[in-house]
Amino acid sequence: MREAVPGAPIISARQLRVRYGDREILHGLDFDIHHGETVVILGGSGSGKSTLLRTIVGLEKPHSGEILVKGTNLGRASKREIADIRKKIGLSFQGGALIGSLTVGENIALPLLEHSALAPSTVEVMVRIKLEQVGLSGFENFNPAALSGGMRKRAAFARALALDPEMLFFDEPSAGLDPIMAAGIDNLILNLKSAYSITMVIVTHELASAFLVADRIMVVDKGHIIANEPPQTLKNSIHPRVRQFLDRVPDSAADDNRVDHLRLYVEGTR
């Protein structure tokens, strides 16, 4: 495990609250992420972990509290300031979110062509290097729709890496992939970690991959952070919800008994 680098955190949240309409998703989170750290945000479905990621990259505005990325308060930053930060981050979406009207190569070239002064021939070389990095050499001219789910995720990684970002974000990198492909993605993240000093934030609910790649794991449950510690100590956590998550225990059977099955049935048949 890498020790947290001293100095100002690269991402920090203070009493961060996020709402969709009237529904509050994140209930006042506090955390810091330091330069070069690999932080895994672990949580069940609907825990708010994806919302947290979307807030860190400025896709959702905090309702109250603040989120600072490289010292910029995203809640109050101008569009230009946010754009400047976004040029330093790479985000790989759960479904890839490759632009469907462009080929895989054009997708990866897009941020390079738009944000750098590189000549098209250089960009072409860069695209080839990035694709090689994720094991997709030779797929430049494929349409995203022609790739499998795992390949699309890899292509999305390549696009996220295109501008050599300082911060990399992954939304569910191995969800919906077979174990071999998922292991390949974990390897890719480990390789990136050893090769560059990138700050990485990975949202996932895959325990094995979380413990494999993380320097620190934040467990999010119902919009609260219930654990924020290195994997070694998290393993021995005594927090009941954390234990339930780690030991894969379903929500208590008592909850089930509270449902009046007969009434549901009767109402259903009406």
Place this chain on the structure above:
Amino acid sequence: MGVLVRVGATAEGVLVYLGSLAQLTGRALLLLFVSPLKRSRSLQRAIHQAMAAGVSAVPIVSLIAYFIGLIMALQGAYELKKLGAMQMVPALVAISVTRELGPLITAIVVIGRSGSAFAAEIGTMRVTEELDALSTMALDPIAFLVAPKFIAMAIMVPCLAVWADLMGVSGGCTFGILGGGFSAAGYFVNTRNNLVLSDVMTGVVKSFVFGIIITAVGCHEGFSTGAGAEEVGRSTTSAVVVSILMVILVDVVFTALFYLSGGA
């Protein structure tokens, strides 16, 4: 009471909708001038859009405008024949096509081809998180997707309308030659003598506004797409329906204005 409340709510809804259209148009216009993206690349995208929305529409616009011109000539001749005023057919066709039917038919075809496509494209991108992906790559979706469409449509729809005028007159000419006893040259000379520049210009002005409206509505509907494939269908439908309605309303307003400003 309930009726009044509903009328109020509907009126408010309409105003909010128009407001958001104006906002989108304004932002796209602003981003044209202070574009955060590279100009040469934006221009490329605009040209690509102009090809898709304008040049590819030429065959269908030509065909429809040609037949509309022919139909106008036939219908006009049916009545004018009784008055022995067959020499008025070219003027009838020319004025109705240039001032009204050319721009209107063009707008309807463009709504069907491009307005719906804009809504479907942006709506699908919303559903698949592609819009979010663009945002996180610091590519403002309005600057990246919408602004080039505005440029393309503002230029191409008037061009298509002028082309439709020509095709409509050609349709009328076909009748003139086959059933009206005109020579081709005679028909066109007659047409020219009966047209003034403002006839064509009013059509061009209207087409320009139609182009802006179709783009604004199509893109707005795309952006307001909810989650799921079904929603993309809904956005596309309402893009077409709302565009047609708005084009007709704007047509009425502009035609009335042209009429009041001295029949120009």
